[in-house]
Amino acid sequence: xxxxxxxxxxxxxxxxxxxxxxxxxxxxxxxxxxxxxxxxxxxxxxxxxxxxxxxxxxxxxxxxxxxxxxxxxxxxxxxxxxxxxxxxxxxxxxxxxxxxxxxxxxxxxxxxx
Amino acid sequence: xxxxxxxxxxxxxxxxxxxxxxxxxxxxxxxxxxxxxxxxxxxxxxxxxxxxxxxxxxxxxxxxxxxxxxxxxxxxxxxxxxxxxxxxxxxxxxxxxxxxxxxxxxxxxxx
Numbered sequence: 001x002x003x004x005x006x007x008x009x010x011x012x013x014x015x016x017x018x019x020x021x022x023x024x025x026x027x028x029x030x031x032x033x034x035x036x037x038x039x040x041x042x043x044x045x046x047x048x049x050x051x052x053x054x055x056x057x058x059x060x061x062x063x064x065x066x067x068x069x070x071x072x073x074x075x076x077x078x079x080x081x082x083x084x085x086x087x088x089x090x091x092x093x094x095x096x097x098x099x100x101x102x103x104x105x106x107x108x109x110x111x112x113x
Numbered sequence: 114x115x116x117x118x119x120x121x122x123x124x125x126x127x128x129x130x131x132x133x134x135x136x137x138x139x140x141x142x143x144x145x146x147x148x149x150x151x152x153x154x155x156x157x158x159x160x161x162x163x164x165x166x167x168x169x170x171x172x173x174x175x176x177x178x179x180x181x182x183x184x185x186x187x188x189x190x191x192x193x194x195x196x197x198x199x200x201x202x203x204x205x206x207x208x209x210x211x212x213x214x215x216x217x218x219x220x221x222x223x224x
Contacts, residue, residue: 042216042217055210
């Protein structure tokens with residue numbers, strides 16, 4: 001079975017541009033998580049969904065960040081407008097209901113210049 | 114809130130050496146997870162522990178769930194170059210479905 005799929009793997013954009021990151025979770029998983037990883041702050045949970053419904057978005061840093069999950073096999077994380085401090089690696093992870101093990105995608109490395 | 118403290122922060126070892134790292138908390142955890150992250154990749158689950166005192170192996174890796182439920186240990190025997198990476202411990206937040214993450218132990222093999 002395919003693991004979690006993320007695209008793009010790398011994104012370089014200019015400050016002020018809109019950025020959209022995409023994730024396809026493992027088929028059958030009920031939970032989807034978006035994380036951000038930086039050297040300074042480590043791995044931070046931004047938002048997570050259960051059955052396509054956002055459950056906790058308290059980790060979303062600002063209103064510039066938004067996430068959607070229109071169906072069980074697709075989610076997006078959007079940053080509009082982007083800023084240099086948004087530069088980080090963004091991970092998507094998914095898991096089954098009732099278990100805590102999360103399975104991660106390869107990440108999207110975002111650079112905002 | 115709950116926190117996980119990992120030590121050491123980094124380790125320099127010779128190929129063939131055994132490695133030991135740990136994760137501690139002031140709070141009780143009912144599940145401990147160990148992940149490894151290679152450069153440029155996402156964390157990969159290595160071992161999951163569900164019961165206090167449990168000892169679980171995965172190849173050269175062995176992890177233990179501490180009896181007090183406030184700590185966990187990961188050992189790697191006879192390290193090889195591909196063991197290089199960052200090892201994270203994680204445990205579920207007791208108020209929701211999120212994972213609490215340690216800051217990681219970076220394993221570096223001396224040339």
